[in-house]
Amino acid sequence: MAAKPRPSQRAVPVIGEDSRAGAEAARLDLGILEGHLGYFVRRLQVEIFQQLITALAPFNVRPAQFSVLVLIERNPGQPQAAIARSLNIERAALAKMLHELERRGWIQRLPSVDDGRSHALFLTGAGEDALTRIKALAQDHERRLERRLGARRYRELAALLKDFG
Amino acid sequence: MAAKPRPSQRAVPVIGEDSRAGAEAARLDLGILEGHLGYFVRRLQVEIFQQLITALAPFNVRPAQFSVLVLIERNPGQPQAAIARSLNIERAALAKMLHELERRGWIQRLPSVDDGRSHALFLTGAGEDALTRIKALAQDHERRLERRLGARRYRELAALLKDFG
């Protein structure tokens, strides 16, 4: 059986193509993706995280680790399950992460006085020092993001998202 | 050497804790995370993707595959590199994804008439049929998202993000 008729490779003649050779590659038509909020949220999130990971690279800290450290600092003595619930991460994933943070000497787990099953989480002195510096790097990153988005868009986005959460 | 003095496990007496047993677990203080736009963008993105993956489960299609199909439909005959650039995914990752889509009989790759290195990408008839149904599922998902966010917040978020992109 013969192959189906080959569709024209010029059916859509590259709308808006820049005829100058060497120009930046033309962006394609996103079609229905333009109507999907998740597409844009995803792109923004990926860009923000890439830059944040770069910003935190001096301490070799991932965004998830950063958020865990912040929650322990602000909520000392809480058990792992409370941290995991508040950050929407699995207990299993948090347990592995905490092993690493403990290995670095940034946190300590003490047996809970209230509940024999749970561990009370605290930052160590070294953890507090490290987190202070890490938070400064994260703040720098946030300022860059604000400049990148424009102060007005940044402010409106933050208001919408916080109001929603 | 003695253990360092154990910090009080009641340093912060669980602000706003609900004294009723069995109530939903109290949310912890997010601290500086409240000032990081990326935290909220991430949470929204994860929620949207989880729901979208569920919505597309009948076709066993992932969001990335969906976006690739849409771009091929709207830009038939384009080479892989153009798709990859437009979606911010690696050529290597796209190549693997296209193998799977080709295996399902949804796309075909024809040798480009212009460039001996590249493949011109097209949907097959089956691919068009599948994508039509997949887009309908994605639209249902988008409507649910609009209800979840509230029509006004949805509209404002979409405007801000599109304007930015």
Added chain:
DNA sequence: CGCGGATTGTTGTCAATGACAACATTTACA
């Protein structure tokens, strides 16, 4: 008190993903 169910922390596995490097082929340009 004793028991069953729920919770906590842990370990292990599995699949999916992203980031890289390397490569052959082909094109573009100086």
Added chain:
DNA sequence: TGTAAATGTTGTCATTGACAACAATCCGCG
């Protein structure tokens, strides 16, 4: 022409998320 760049492909590596299973412990109820 010859050198650099682009394209598609393969393979590897580390990371991640989602699950299941497990021991220890707590809770509620008879």
